[in-house]
Amino acid sequence: SYELSQARSVSVALGQTARILCGGDNIGTKNVHWYQQKPGRAPMLVMYSDSNRPSGVPERFSGSNSGNTATLTISRVQDEDEADYSCQVWASPTAIFFGGGTQLTVL
Amino acid sequence: QVQLQESGPGLVPPSETLSLTCTVSGDSIRSSDHYWAWVRQAPGKGLEYIGSVYFGGNTYYSPALKSRVSASVDTSKNQVSLELKSVTAADTAVYYCAAFLSGPYYFDYWGQGILVSVSS
Numbered sequence: 001s002y003e004l005s006q007a008r009s010v011s012v013a014l015g016q017t018a019r020i021l022c023g024g025d026n027i028g029t030k031n032v033h034w035y036q037q038k039p040g041r042a043p044m045l046v047m048y049s050d051s052n053r054p055s056g057v058p059e060r061f062s063g064s065n066s067g068n069t070a071t072l073t074i075s076r077v078q079d080e081d082e083a084d085y086s087c088q089v090w091a092s093p094t095a096i097f098f099g100g101g102t103q104l105t106v107l
Numbered sequence: 108q109v110q111l112q113e114s115g116p117g118l119v120p121p122s123e124t125l126s127l128t129c130t131v132s133g134d135s136i137r138s139s140d141h142y143w144a145w146v147r148q149a150p151g152k153g154l155e156y157i158g159s160v161y162f163g164g165n166t167y168y169s170p171a172l173k174s175r176v177s178a179s180v181d182t183s184k185n186q187v188s189l190e191l192k193s194v195t196a197a198d199t200a201v202y203y204c205a206a207f208l209s210g211p212y213y214f215d216y217w218g219q220g221i222l223v224s225v226s227s
Contacts, residue, residue, distance in 0.1 A: 031212070033212075033214075049211055056177075097145075098156065100153040101154070
């Protein structure tokens with residue numbers, strides 16, 4: 001098993017920068033993926049392999065991964081960014097792990 | 108554009124078997140490079156990987172659920188199925204059908220999800 005830890009919630013003022021952390025033992029050696037999930041909706045991939053944005057995801061979204069922490073950074077936060085964000089790593093086809101999710105609130 | 112659609116009963120009695128189907132459109136399971144997976148989310152909780160199946164027949168299950176879960180593909184219907192045996196209230200969740208590619212192993216396609224409640 002592999003534990004991924006995330007803060008339950010993060011709040012940020014409109015237009016400021018949000019940093020959502022995902023902690024794991026030597027997570028810097030793994031590829032980390034991030035999903036955005038809005039209420040009643042399926043997760044949507046917003047970052048893959050640490051720092052790659054899928055087509056259609058705003059450039060305001062960026063990612064990094066080093067040591068024991070992966071970070072999803074959202075610059076110039078907008079109202080539509082309010083959502084739950086979950087990190088994910090793959091260890092094997094039987095071992096895919098998700099963090100508990102961080103609720104981003106835009107003030 | 109690949110689309111996934113889950114279907115199945117929304118209510119399952121305790122100790123029974125939960126059975127769900129995922130219909131895939133926009134891609135052929137037979138020729139796809141994707142693994143077809145199931146992920147669930149209990150109310151107020153995080154995402155949990157259940158398992159996945161590849162067209163070739165290989166199946167991969169989370170150790171936590173391996174003793175109770177079975178996944179399969181029906182290429183004639185382009186569908187993926189999930190069975191979870193001996194369910195309890197702890198299995199109440201939104202069940203998502205999802206797909207990932209070998210290599211990067213991120214989920215690039217998701218179904219809308221189906222809420223399954225375990226209750227008598």
